[in-house]
Amino acid sequence: xxxxxEFRDIKLIKRISGELKKSAPSYPVNIMEVxxxxxxxxxxxxxxxxxxxxxxxxxxxxxxxCVTSQGYIDNAVKLxxxxxxxxxxxxxxxxVPGTDSSLEKERAGRGNVKVAYSxxxxxxxxxxxxxxxxxxxxxxxxxxxxxxxxxxxxxKEEKINNLFFYSSLKLITPAMKELLKDKRLNxxxxxxxxxxxxxxxxxxxxxxxxxxxxxxCIAGFEPIDxxxxxxxxxxxxxxxxxxxxxxxxxxxxxxxxxxAKEAISKxxxxxxxxxxxxxxxxxxxxxxxxxxxxxxxxxxxxIKEQAPAxxxxxxxxxxxxxxxxxxxxxxxxLFRKVCKPEHPxxxxxxxxxxxxxxxxxxx
Numbered sequence: 591x592x593x594x595x596e597f598r599d600i601k602l603i604k605r606i607s608g609e610l611k612k613s614a615p616s617y618p619v620n621i622m623e624v625x626x627x628x629x630x631x632x633x634x635x636x637x638x639x640x641x642x643x644x645x646x647x648x649x650x651x652x653x654x655x656c657v658t659s660q661g662y663i664d665n666a667v668k669l670x671x672x673x674x675x676x677x678x679x680x681x682x683x684x685x686v687p688g689t690d691s692s693l694e695k696e697r698a699g700r701g702n703v704k705v706a707y708s709x710x711x712x713x714x715x716x717x718x719x720x721x722x723x724x725x726x727x728x729x730x731x732x733x734x735x736x737x738x739x740x741x742x743x744x745x746k747e748e749k750i751n752n753l754f755f756y757s758s759l760k761l762i763t764p765a766m767k768e769l770l771k772d773k774r775l776n777x778x779x780x781x782x783x784x785x786x787x788x789x790x791x792x793x794x795x796x797x798x799x800x801x802x803x804x805x806x807c808i809a810g811f812e813p814i815d816x817x818x819x820x821x822x823x824x825x826x827x828x829x830x831x832x833x834x835x836x837x838x839x840x841x842x843x844x845x846x847x848x849x850a851k852e853a854i855s856k857x858x859x860x861x862x863x864x865x866x867x868x869x870x871x872x873x874x875x876x877x878x879x880x881x882x883x884x885x886x887x888x889x890x891x892x893i894k895e896q897a898p899a900x901x902x903x904x905x906x907x908x909x910x911x912x913x914x915x916x917x918x919x920x921x922x923x924l925f926r927k928v929c930k931p932e933h934p935x936x937x938x939x940x941x942x943x944x945x946x947x948x949x950x951x952x953x
Contacts (some may be wrong), residue, residue, distance in 0.1 A: 593721055597812030598635075599787060606817045607640035613824050614642035618775055621645065625655040625768060625783035625942025631727035633952035635813045640844050641820060646910055648775070648915040649945035652783060653869060654730045655682045656937040659864040661895035662729075662758050663688035668758075669725055669891060670696040670703050677713060677728040678706040682941040685934055707732070716745070716753035725887050729758040732789040733842055735876060736850035739857035742882050750910055754804035756887035757878055758865050762786050763794050764874035772803045772930050779805040781816070784838045789854075791846030792836045795837040798834035807835040808842050857882055864895065866937065867913030912945050919949040926950065 619642075623629060625859050629649045632638070641647070651657045661880050670677045677693065684694040684705070697703035706712060712726040728738045738755065745753050762783060769775060782795055787808045795806045805826035809819030820838045826832050836842055853877070865874025878886040887893060906920040907929070919938065929935035931947060938946035 593929060594812070595813045597810070600812065603640060603813050603817060604614050606814065606821060607844065609952040610640070610645075610817060610821045610824060611642045612743055613774065613821065614645060614829060615824075615828050617644065618649055619778045619782055619824065619827055620898045621779045621820060622648040622775070622777055622886060623648045623767065623781040623783075624650045624652045624657075624762060625785065626941065626945070626948070627782075627785065628652070628781055629948045630942060630952075631811045631813070632816055632947050636952075637813055637816060639920075640813075640817060642824075645820065645824070648777075649912065649918070649948075650769065650915050651865065651913045652941035652942050653685055653913075653938070653945070654734070654760065655680075655866045655869065655941040656909065657760065657765075658683070658686065658729050658758050658937070659866050659895065660688060661864065662756075663692070664893060665893050666693060666725075666756065667696055667726055669887075669893075670700065670716045670749050670880065672723075673700070673702065673724055674704060675723045676708070676715060676719060677703045677725050678726065679703065680711050680729065681705045681944075683727055684935045685940045710744070712741055712753055712755075713744060713748070713750065716750045720752060720823060721831075722752065724753045725891075726753070726755050727758070728755045731760055731762050731783075731786050732854070733785045734857065735759050736789065736847070736853045739853040742807035742878070742885055743853070744859045745885055746880075746882060749886070753885060754887040754890050755878060755885055756856070756893070758863075759840065759858065759876040760865065761860070761874050761876065763797075763872060764772050764871050765865060766795075767797065767870060767873075768868055768871050769915065770798065770804060771897050772914065772916075777804055778827045779832070781819050781823065781907075782806050782834075784808060784815075784841065785811050787836075787842045787846070789850045792834050793846075794846050799834060805835075808838045810838045824842075834896070865913075867910035905935040909938045909946070912938050919946040920953070922946070 858876035
C-alpha cells in the first residue's frame with residue numbers, strides 16, 4: 591500500500607533501530623509520548639524490541655476521553671436524565687464511569703443518549719428534533735476543536751435555537767508544562783502528538799527546550815516515524831542540545847493549519863480546565879466566547895462542576911498516576927484482574943487511545 595508500507599519496511603526499521611541503539615547513552619533516558627495513538631502504535635507493532643533497554647517510553651495524558659474530569663461526566667449523566675434533552679457524544683465517552691453511573695447505562699435506560707460520528711451531526715439532530723434540547727459533549731484536544739467550532743458557526747448562521755455545546759476541550763501544551771514541573775518524571779524529551787501538531791504546528795513547543803532544557807520531536811504514527819522520532823530525541827539528549835524537531839514534516843507545518851486555528855479563535859477563548867489526574871491547569875481549556883453564548887450549555891443549564899463523590903467501589907484505581915506517567919498500567923492493582931475493556935473501572939481502559947486499553951491488548 592503506497593505511503594503506508596513504506597513506513598513499515600522491516601529492513602529500514604532494523605537499520606534505524608541499530609542506529610538508535612548505537613547512539614543511546616549508558617544512563618536511563620525517559621521519553622514521554624503525549625498521544626494515545628503513539629501508545630497504541632508502539633505496542634501494536636512491538637517496537638519495544640527495537641529500542642535500547644535503558645530507553646523508557648512513558649505514556650502521558652494523550653487521551654482526551656481519559657483526561658475528561660469525573661465532574662464533567664457526572665454533569666453529562668445528570669443532563670441525560672431530563673426527558674427533554676438528547677445528549678450527543680463521541681462513542682468512546684459512553685463507557686467512561688462517573689461517580690454512580692455512565693452515559694452507556696443512562697442510554698440503556700432512557701435512550702436519549704446518541705452517538706455522533708462528527709460534530710456536524712449535532713445540526714442534523716437539532717433540525718430533526720426542534721422541540722428537544724440537543725446537547726453535544728464537545729470533548730477533545732486541538733484536533734477536534736476546529737470541527738466543533740465550525741458546527742457552532744453553522745448553528746449561528748442557521749439561527750438554530752435548540753442546540754447547545756458542553757465544552758471539555760483542552761490544550762495540550764499547558765499540560766506538558768505541568769508535567770515538566772514534576773521532577774519525579776525526570777523527562778529527557780517529549781514525543782509530541784502528530785494529530786494535534788497538524789493544527790497548532792511546531793512553534794508552540796518552543797518553550798520546552800528554551801525554558802526547561804528538554805527536547806521535543808513531533809512524530810507520525812507508523813513504526814519508522816516513531817523510531818526515527820526517538821532517534822532524534824536520543825541525539826538531542828546525548829549532545830545536550832534540546833530543540834523542537836519535526837519528523838512529521840510531510841503533514842505538520844511550522845505554523846500549523848491556519849484556517850483551523852482561525853475557526854478555533856473565532857468561537858473559543860482560552861480558560862482554565864480541570865484534567866483528570868492532573869487537576870486544574872491554567873490556560874489549558876477552551877470555553878465558548880460571548881458572541882456564541884446562546885449555544886453554551888454551561889449557561890443554558892447553569893452547570894457547575896462539583897467535586898465527584900468518593901467511589902468506595904474503586905478506591906485502588908490508579909488512572910490518575912497513569913495519566914501523569916508516574917506508573918505503567920501493569921502497576922495498577924486492578925489491571926487485568928478487575929479492570930478490563932469489557933468492564934472498565936477507570937477511563938484509561940475505555941478508549942482506544944487509553945494507555946490501559948493499549949497495554950491490555952498488546953502487552
